[in-house]
Amino acid sequence: MADYDISKRNMATMRKFPCISLLLFSCFYMQVYNGTVAATDTLFQCQIMTASGLLTSSGNAFELGFFSTGSTNLYLVIRMRNVATKDIVWIANRDLPFTGSSMILTINDDGYLVIVSGRTSYRVSDDPSSSQNVSATLLDSGNLVLRDGSMDILWQSFDYPSNTFLPGMKLGCNNKTGKVWSLTSWLDEEDPNNGDFEVRMVSNEVFLMRGTEILWSSGPWNGHGFDLMPEMRLNYIFNYSLYSDENETYFSYSLYHPEPITRFSLDVDGRMREFAWLENNQQWNLLWSQPKQFCSILNSCGSFSRCFEDTQSCKCLRGFYPSENQQGHNGGCIRSIPLTCGNGDNKDRFLGIDDVTYPLSAMQQINASNPFPYLGPQISISDENSYKEACLNNCNCSAYAYNTTGHCAIWYGDLLNLQQLSSNYPTGHRIFVKLAASEFNNGKAANWLEWIPAIPVVLLVLLTASFFIFRWRKSLKNKGEMEDTRQDILLFDLEMSITSGSNDFSGSENSRKRRKEPAFPLFSFASISIATENFSLENKLGEGGFGPVYKGKLLNGQEIAVKRLSKRSGQGLEELKNETMLIAKLQHRNLVRLLGCCLEQGEKILIYEFMPNKSLDSFLFGTNNDGLLDWGTRVRIIEGIAQGLLYLHQYSRLRIIHRDLKASNILLDSEMNPKISDFGLARMFGDDKLQANTKRIVGTYGYMSPEYAMEGLFSIKSDVFSFGVLLLEIVSGKKNTGFYHSSSLNLIGHAWQFWKGDKVLELVDHRLEDLVSYPMLYRYIQVALLCVQEMAADRPTMSEVVSMLTNELTVLNSPKQPAFSNSNQPSSRPATLSANHITASIMEPR
Structure with a gap:
C-alpha cells in the first residue's frame, strides 16, 4: 500500500512535486486546508493538510488527521468523531511513524496521496490510473476514497484494513489478482505496527492466525452465519453476507438500521470483539468476542500439555516437562524419558486420561481446507487390544482412543490442543497416551539394601513434617474459630437485612437482639449434606449459572430443592442476597417459596420447596x-x-x-x-x-x-x-x-x-x-x-x-x-x- 524514500533518493521524488516545491507560488491563490479554515470532507489535488488539519466526513461520523496512539509518534489515522473515546479505525503509516509537527498530506501531480515530512515522503495510495483532477474524500462509512475527475474510485482505505472491520469492508480475497483483505492486530496498545495476529478468510471460513499457525476457526458459512458462531444467529443488528464468484470471495456486513454505532476489532491479545456504542452511558458495550475462552485458541498450551479453562492455565501431561524455550503458554512440553519402541520389559505403555477433548496431531497437516483434524485415521475394529498393539508397534504413534461403537482413533507425533474438561462434562473423552515403561511401576521389588542410606533422611523428613503438621492444625483451629465468628456476624446481618427490609448487609448483633420479628430460617451445612446425601450425583436435578441444584429430604420428611453456589460461578453473594431478600418478602401461589438458606463453611446455599414436575421447558422442548x-x-x-x-x-x-x-x-x-x-x-x-x-x-x-x-x-x-x-x-x-x-x-x-x-x-x-x-x-x-x-x-x-x-x-x-x-x-x-x-x-x- 505504501512506499517511502529517505535522504538523497527522495530528491528525485521531490522534484516531481511542483505543488509542494512551488507551494508559495502555484498554490498561493488556491484554498489551502491547514486546519484554520472550515472543516471539509475532501482534499483536492495541489492542496495540503498540515499536522493540525482535519478532514471530517459530511455527517461528522469520522475524521482524518495526524494523531498520536499513546506515544510521541504521530500517524495519519481515521478515527470515530461521534463517540467520546475517538477510537482509531484505520492507520495509513502504521509501519513508519513521524515525530514533530512538520508533516503535510497532499495529492501530488502524479495523483498519489502522500505524506511529506522534511525530506521524507510516504506514499499512502497505490498507482493511480489517472493523475488529473484527483481528490480524496472521507465518507461517513469511514472509507477514504481517491477519485478522478469522473468520480471513479482510484483507491480506497477499505481495501487496506488495519485492525478494525467496519460495515461495508471486505474480508476475503480477489481470486484474479490474489489481493487479500485481512485484519492485523497492533504490536501493542501504543504501537500500531503489525502485531502477531491476523484474521483472514479462506474459502467460506474465517481463521484467526499467528503467522502460519491457525488458532481459531469460525466454521464454514451456512447461509445465515458461521457454524461455530451461534451468536450470529441471535443477532438483530447486523446483516451478514458472504459473496463469491470467479472474481472475488469475501465476507461483509451492514447494519439493518443506521442508528447503532458499532465497531469490530482484532485486539493485541488475539481476541476479536464486536462493540456497540451506548450513548446514554457514553461507553462501548461488548456484543460478542471470539475466541470466547482461552482454551478455544488452537494450540494455546503447546504440545503434550492440557489446557484448564477454569484457571486459564496449562499443565504438562504426566511424563512430560515444560520446554526450556517455552514462551508464555505456547512453548509446550517435552518427554522426560524417550520412547523405546522395545519389547519385553522395555515395552512402552499407555496412560489413560479421562474427560478430555480429542487433541490434534502435529504430524497431520493443518491447512485451510482441514483446519480441525480432531481425529486421526479411524479404523473400525472390535478388539481394542489389537489396536493397542498396533499403536505400540508404531514408534510414531503417540496416543489412541477407543469408543463403544467399535471405532479407534490414532494420533502421531506431538499432541496439540488437549483440553481438560470437568468430570460431568457430557462430551468428555478418554484417550491413552504412550509413555516409556520406566514411567510406571513395573511391579518388581527394589533391592532393600539400596534404601539403607536413605533411612536417616526419611526419619528426619517425617519428624519435620510432624512438627509442621502439629503447628498447622493448631493454627487451623484458631482460624476456624475466627471463621465461625465471622460467619455468625454474616448470618446476623443476613437476618437483619431480610426482616428489616434493608437493601444491604448492615446491622449489628445488638440491633438484631432488639428485634421481635421471627428470624429467617437458617439451615446448618450438616443438615443440608444429610438431606442431599452429601450432594450426590443421584440427587442432582440440574445446573445453571448460579450452580448445581439438588433434591433433598429433611428429617421431617419434607422434600426440598437445594441451590448451591458453584465456586466458579459468575454470580455470588450479591445475587444470593438479592434472591433471598426478594423471595422472603413475596407471598403468592405462583411464585416459588424460599424455605431458608445456609452460609456455613464458606457455602452459599438456598433451600426451596421441591417442584416434582420440574420446569416448563422440559415439557415444551x-x-x-x-x-x-x-x-x-x-x-x-x-x-x-x-x-x-x-x-x-x-x-x-x-x-x-x-x-x-x-x-x-x-x-x-x-x-x-x-x-x-x-x-x-x-x-x-x-x-x-x-x-x-x-x-x-x-x-x-x-x-x-x-x-x-x-x-x-x-x-x-x-x-x-x-x-x-x-x-x-x-x-x-x-x-x-x-x-x-x-x-x-x-x-x-x-x-x-x-x-x-x-x-x-x-x-x-x-x-x-x-x-x-x-x-x-x-x-x-x-x-x-x-x-x-x-x-x-x-x-x-x-x-x-x-x-x-x-x-x-x-x-x-x-x-x-x-x-x-x-x-x-x-x-x-x-x-x-x-x-x-x-x-x-x-x-x-x-
Whole structure:
C-alpha cells in the first residue's frame, strides 16, 4: 500500500512535486486546508493538510488527521468523531511513524496521496490510473476514497484494513489478482505496527492466525452465519453476507438500521470483539468476542500439555516437562524419558486420561481446507487390544482412543490442543497416551539394601513434617474459630437485612437482639449434606449459572430443592442476597417459596420447596412428553404466570422487575401449577419509579426486550415482552431462538408471518391435535404479539394482559410489527445484545 524514500533518493521524488516545491507560488491563490479554515470532507489535488488539519466526513461520523496512539509518534489515522473515546479505525503509516509537527498530506501531480515530512515522503495510495483532477474524500462509512475527475474510485482505505472491520469492508480475497483483505492486530496498545495476529478468510471460513499457525476457526458459512458462531444467529443488528464468484470471495456486513454505532476489532491479545456504542452511558458495550475462552485458541498450551479453562492455565501431561524455550503458554512440553519402541520389559505403555477433548496431531497437516483434524485415521475394529498393539508397534504413534461403537482413533507425533474438561462434562473423552515403561511401576521389588542410606533422611523428613503438621492444625483451629465468628456476624446481618427490609448487609448483633420479628430460617451445612446425601450425583436435578441444584429430604420428611453456589460461578453473594431478600418478602401461589438458606463453611446455599414436575421447558422442548401438556393445562400455566407477574408489578410492597423470565425459570408443582423462580437478577422499584438504566445487561437471548438489550433500559414492559415470547412458546411448543421460515429470524417472526397471512392457527403445537380451543388460541397469539411490540409504550401492562386473557369481552388492538421479527426487513430500533455480560441461566428443575 505504501512506499517511502529517505535522504538523497527522495530528491528525485521531490522534484516531481511542483505543488509542494512551488507551494508559495502555484498554490498561493488556491484554498489551502491547514486546519484554520472550515472543516471539509475532501482534499483536492495541489492542496495540503498540515499536522493540525482535519478532514471530517459530511455527517461528522469520522475524521482524518495526524494523531498520536499513546506515544510521541504521530500517524495519519481515521478515527470515530461521534463517540467520546475517538477510537482509531484505520492507520495509513502504521509501519513508519513521524515525530514533530512538520508533516503535510497532499495529492501530488502524479495523483498519489502522500505524506511529506522534511525530506521524507510516504506514499499512502497505490498507482493511480489517472493523475488529473484527483481528490480524496472521507465518507461517513469511514472509507477514504481517491477519485478522478469522473468520480471513479482510484483507491480506497477499505481495501487496506488495519485492525478494525467496519460495515461495508471486505474480508476475503480477489481470486484474479490474489489481493487479500485481512485484519492485523497492533504490536501493542501504543504501537500500531503489525502485531502477531491476523484474521483472514479462506474459502467460506474465517481463521484467526499467528503467522502460519491457525488458532481459531469460525466454521464454514451456512447461509445465515458461521457454524461455530451461534451468536450470529441471535443477532438483530447486523446483516451478514458472504459473496463469491470467479472474481472475488469475501465476507461483509451492514447494519439493518443506521442508528447503532458499532465497531469490530482484532485486539493485541488475539481476541476479536464486536462493540456497540451506548450513548446514554457514553461507553462501548461488548456484543460478542471470539475466541470466547482461552482454551478455544488452537494450540494455546503447546504440545503434550492440557489446557484448564477454569484457571486459564496449562499443565504438562504426566511424563512430560515444560520446554526450556517455552514462551508464555505456547512453548509446550517435552518427554522426560524417550520412547523405546522395545519389547519385553522395555515395552512402552499407555496412560489413560479421562474427560478430555480429542487433541490434534502435529504430524497431520493443518491447512485451510482441514483446519480441525480432531481425529486421526479411524479404523473400525472390535478388539481394542489389537489396536493397542498396533499403536505400540508404531514408534510414531503417540496416543489412541477407543469408543463403544467399535471405532479407534490414532494420533502421531506431538499432541496439540488437549483440553481438560470437568468430570460431568457430557462430551468428555478418554484417550491413552504412550509413555516409556520406566514411567510406571513395573511391579518388581527394589533391592532393600539400596534404601539403607536413605533411612536417616526419611526419619528426619517425617519428624519435620510432624512438627509442621502439629503447628498447622493448631493454627487451623484458631482460624476456624475466627471463621465461625465471622460467619455468625454474616448470618446476623443476613437476618437483619431480610426482616428489616434493608437493601444491604448492615446491622449489628445488638440491633438484631432488639428485634421481635421471627428470624429467617437458617439451615446448618450438616443438615443440608444429610438431606442431599452429601450432594450426590443421584440427587442432582440440574445446573445453571448460579450452580448445581439438588433434591433433598429433611428429617421431617419434607422434600426440598437445594441451590448451591458453584465456586466458579459468575454470580455470588450479591445475587444470593438479592434472591433471598426478594423471595422472603413475596407471598403468592405462583411464585416459588424460599424455605431458608445456609452460609456455613464458606457455602452459599438456598433451600426451596421441591417442584416434582420440574420446569416448563422440559415439557415444551425436552423429552418429558409422557405427561403431555394438554390445552387446559397450558391455559392454566399461562394464566398463572400472568398472575404471578401482575403481583410482582402491581401488588407486592415494592414493584419488582424479574428480568429473566423464561421457560426454564417456570417450575411446575405436583398439580402442574406454575411458579416463577430464579430472582437473582430481579430489581426492586419504588411505587413512583417506572424504569431504570443499567450498564450491566443481564438476561437470556431471545427473551430480552429491544430497549433493554440496546440501551440497558428496563421496566415492567421488559417483563411484558418476555411474557409475550413465553406465551408464543407455550402455544407453539417451539423455542424462540430458531429459524422457522426462510424470512423469519425467530419464533416471533414466524408468528408474525402467520398473523399477516391469516394463518395463525397453523402455529399451534401439532401434539395438541384437536384438543385446542381455536378462538382462545387466536386470542392468545394476538395478546402475545401485543406484548412483543417493539416500542415499550405500545405494549400492555400485565393488568391489561390478565384482562385480555380472562375476559373475552375485552377489545384487543391490532398488533404492530414486533421487534426482531424479520431478518431482511428489521424494525426501526434494532437491539444490542451483549454476549459478554449476558447471564444466561439454564437452570433445570429444583
